[in-house]
Every structure is written in structure tokens, then in C-alpha cells.
Amino acid sequence: MRTAFRSMTGLATALVVLAGSWAPASAQAPIKIGASLSLTGTYAALGQNQHRGYQLCAKHVNEKGGVLGRKIEFVLYDDQSQPATGVRLYEKLITQDKVDLVMGPYSSAITEAVANVNEKYKMPMVAPMASTTSIFKKGRKFIFMVQSAAEVYLEGLVEMAAKRGLKTIAIINEDTLFPKATVQGTIELAKKNGLQVVFVEAYPKGNTDFSAILTKIRAANPDVLGAATYFDDAVAITRQMKELNVNPKMYGVTVGGDLPTFYQLLGKNAEFVYGATQWEVELPYPGAKEFLQAYSMEFPGRDLSYHSAGGYGGCQVLVEAIKRAGSLDGEKIREAVLKLDINTVYGGFKVDPDGFQISHKMVMFQWQEGKKVIVWPDELAAGKALFPTPPWTRR
């Protein structure tokens, strides 16, 4: 894997050098953008998707003549899904490889670790795959968030429920950083929308038996059940809801519900389940169609997920900021990013003075006949939500 990767970057470098000899636009050396990604290890599948996003973005930017009259070139390493390795690699990128700029790695955990490095060297970092709010609220000046925060993952579920006159909500979550933040945010959103929170409980990571927690939920009898999940727990909860005959009028999960495997594992029992996602292929963002086409041409048969689009979109943001700053100076690029208010293939981008994302929209889909149909927000919705979710006994 790693050798293949090296020869790939080698090839890319060779191509860039070759291209440089003909194209007047790149008479100067390319702009070097450094990043580490999880190409092996736990997050490999996700990191590789993000990697393809970065690669495709560089290709497209260079086809259009680059930026500031120069081509861009990624210097990429594999952090093996380890935060400590990521830290070492960003040090190396900045001090030894002397990259001009950096882009973020995959995951909140690794972004949190490497954010101290780019901060130290005052080098701006657009971080496409980190949605934990705290990373951006620690006074760091050179990190910028691209996707929506953990706190708003279930905003769609709450809003749709309130609009349909539902009154009560129960919230459960895995007891780790990201889902906990989702629960805090959901409680706030529920209050804002006039929903009464009737039950909140966390379960440990790796939990497989939800009998007791679901028995309590059945007794609380909420109109809505929101679950701040990853993947395995989302599957187990859905399955055991049927076993214990728990019948909220709406039931939504955060992470994991959007994977095709979710439906493959649960089959018909996944019908009516709502899920939150940062991005879906059919969203009508500018350039999204071209992105999809180019992606399937460039990487035939390879996985495409929101991580790919996020990588591409994050890179678009950086390139636009370089263009507007007219320079590679860290401070100037930082100011340019803070002023940006644009749409990428990944959706809206605008950050507050802390670098915290305020424009990107989460969407909510519902599994209908084996397909994810976007049902929220209204302006992006492709279909109507099937409401209310029928009780298990009547399906």
C-alpha cells in the first residue's frame, strides 16, 4: 500500500515537473501543500476517500492553470490513523519538506493533535474532516472548520418533529466525545423548538445489549427518539427496538445510518429510519455534478463518500483563499479565509472569527424503499418524509 502510494506521489511529482516544462503558467515551482492522511489503520477507508478528494482537487486546479500562476502539489504521508504519528508528520512537512501550506488530516482526534503544530508555525490549516467544536474554540488562530459541528447533527430531526406538532423527545448516546457533544446540542435545539426532553441516557462504547435502555424508553414513550451513534450501535439499537416493540413516531441516528451497509445489514427494518449526513451525492451544490463525473472517471469503481467531497471542498476553500490573499503569507491567507463566504461542492463555507463553521448545512435523509431520500432542510429536500413511522407490528 505504502509503496504503491509512494510511486503514485512520485509519478504525480514527475507529471508536475514535466507539465512545468511546457506550461508558461507554472514557470515557477509548484505551491507545496502538506498533509497526513489515514491511509492505513482504523480510519483507512475514510482517509483514502479524503485522499482521493485532495488528489482530484489538485488535478482540477492545475488544469485551470493553478493559482497565483503556479501549480499546486500535495506532499502526502500516511499517519496510520495515529494522532502521534500525525504530529510527527506535520512537524516534518513544515520544517523539513518546507511545504508552503497545510491541509487537515482525517478525524477530530488527529486534527486536534496536529492543530498545535501548524499553530506553532503560524501556518493556516483548512481542516475538512473535524467536527468537534472544542478544537476550534481553544483560541487557535490558524485552523478552519469546513463541516457542521457535532451539536447540530440532529437539528433536522428536532425541527421536523416540532413542525409536525410532536411534543417529546428521548436522546441516547455512546459515551464518547463526539456523541456527547451531539446530545448537548440536541437538548438545546429541543428547548429552542419547544420539544420536551423526557429521557437522556448514555451507554458505553462497544455496548451490544440495549434491552434495559430501550425498556426505559418504551416506558417514557417519547414522540421522537434521537440516537447519537457510530455504526455498530446504530444497527443494534434499530434491531432491538423491533425486538422490544419500541415505537416512536420518528427515530433518527447521527453517524452510521448513512452507510449503505446499514441498509444491507438491517434490510426492511431500516425503513423509516432518519439519518444525519454532511453531504450526499445528489445535493445540488455548484460543481457537484462535475465533481461526481470526474471522480468516477479518475477513480473507477472506488468508494465515494462525504469524505471525498469534503477533501475536495476543503481544498477548494484553500485555493480560493490563496487567490484572494494574492500571496502565500500565513497571516494574509488567514484573513482571506475569515472573509470567505462561498459554496463548494461540499456546500456552504463561512467561518466565525474563531474559524468555526457557520454556513455548512447538515442534511437529514430517511430510508425509503432502500434509498436515502433527503427530507431536510426543505430547500434541499428531494422528497417528503414518510410520517409517522408505523409501529413495528403494522409493517
Place this chain on the structure above:
Amino acid sequence: MGVIITPAMVGQVVISGLLAGALYSMVALGLALIFGVMRVINVAHGTILMLGAYTTFWWFQLLGINPYLSLLVSMPLMFLLGVFLQRSMVHRVVDAPELSSLLLTFGISIALVNVTQYAFSSDVRSVEFLTGSFLVGPLALSKSRLVSFAFAVGLTLFAFWFLQKTKLGKAIRATSQSREVAMVCGVNVQRIHLYAFGMASALAAAGGSLVAVVVAIQPEMGQVYTFKSFLVIVLGGAGNYPGALLGGMLLGLVEQLSSLFLTTQVSEAVAYVLLVLVLLLRPTGLLGGRST
């Protein structure tokens, strides 16, 4: 933001606890058997359970036949694997210090998990065969868990009958009580070790096959069952076979009731607190160790 706990809710989780407990008992009986006969703590027990679960998954996926019939395949298959492991490796550490057997079986476990990841990937899989429940008044009885319960009880009773009544079973119990005396009485102890490891693995495999129909499976699922089985046999009295039954049921109930009255987060902690209490008050376990 909790809820008021009603008798119906207690009834519901007691049922869940008993349904889960029967499975724990059966799986832990296997671990108790190996420990009783050989004084070996088999850390790979849960891993063998995982292999049993995959046997059922592929059986169902490729052949599409009733997954419960796969017990007829997974149990003999894991029996053979158990015999192979005992014959090739574990017999070397039977009389060695306990750390040796821990290290060896831990190594076997890592190897088997990695081979499984390599062969089947670490994707989560599930056998979507029997979902939903029977509704009885305010109670919901999960179909797949009920069937698993029935199988677990049946197999456990069979294992007990076997240990009590058959010649081989008596030889196993004799070896468990005193290897030397058993040897003097003409029991082929090496052979008994093979059978014990095989039987234990078959029980783990049965557990895996039944679990596969209830929850989604993946290569690292086994570890939890190793820990739980260990807890069960220490609760009941290490090497004490009826103790494993009692311990399993107790663990199932304690987990569920503490999840109900406290939270799911602390239910595991409560189980371990119970373990510490038992060790403090009755160091040999609830039914005492070794006696069979």
C-alpha cells in the same frame, strides 16, 4: 430525566437477563470445563465463539438455510479445532505455570482474530433471520433471543447429562477432581484433555452460532465473551460446573437490572463490583471451587 420504573419494566428486563444469562452459562461452562480439567485459562474461548458465529453467517449467507441448523456444522467444526489446538499446542502448557497458558491462548486468540480479519475483513455482518418479538401483555419477547435461550438451555442440560451419566463424562469429572487418582484408575488423561478442549470449543461455537442470529458480528466480538465467561466461572466457583450455570444467570440478571435501575454505563462496573464482593466474602466462588 429518568422514568418511573414499573413492575412491567422489571419483568421485561428480568426476562432479558434470563435470556442472556442462559447463553452466558453455556459458554462459560466450556471455559469451566477446560479450567477444571487442565487448570488452563483459555483466553481464546471467545475467539472460538466468534468463529462459530462466522460459520453460521456463511452458512446462512451462502446456502440460505435456517441458521439454527448450522449448529450441526459449527459445533463439530470447532470441536475439531479445539482438539487440534489442544493436541498441537495447549498440551505443552498444561503443567506449566498459569502465565504460560495465558500467554499461549492469548497468542492463539490474536492469530485467529487476525486470520479472520484477513479472510472475511472487519466489516460488521448480521444474520437477518428472525427479528421482532412476541407481544405478551406489556412484555415483548424477542423471537431470536427466545430460540437462543431454548437452544442454550437444551445444550447445557445435555452437557450436564453427559458429564453425569456417561462413562466419558465421569472420566472428565474424575480428571477434574484429581488427575493423579484418575490416572491410577486407568483414565487416559491426555485423551480426556482432548475431549474436554473439544467439548468446550463446541459449546463456545454453539454460543457463537446463537449470538450471530441475535446481534451483528465482527472478528473482534469474542473478547467480550471471554471476559464475561471468566467473570461467570469466578462468580460460580472456578472449575465448578453447576457454579457456571448459576454464575451465568446471575451475570445476566445483574447486568440487566443495574442497567434498568442505574444506567447501562455502570452495568459492567456493577458486575465487576459483584465479582470483587464474591471474592472478598467467598473466595472460592458462590458454590465453591473444584467440587463436581
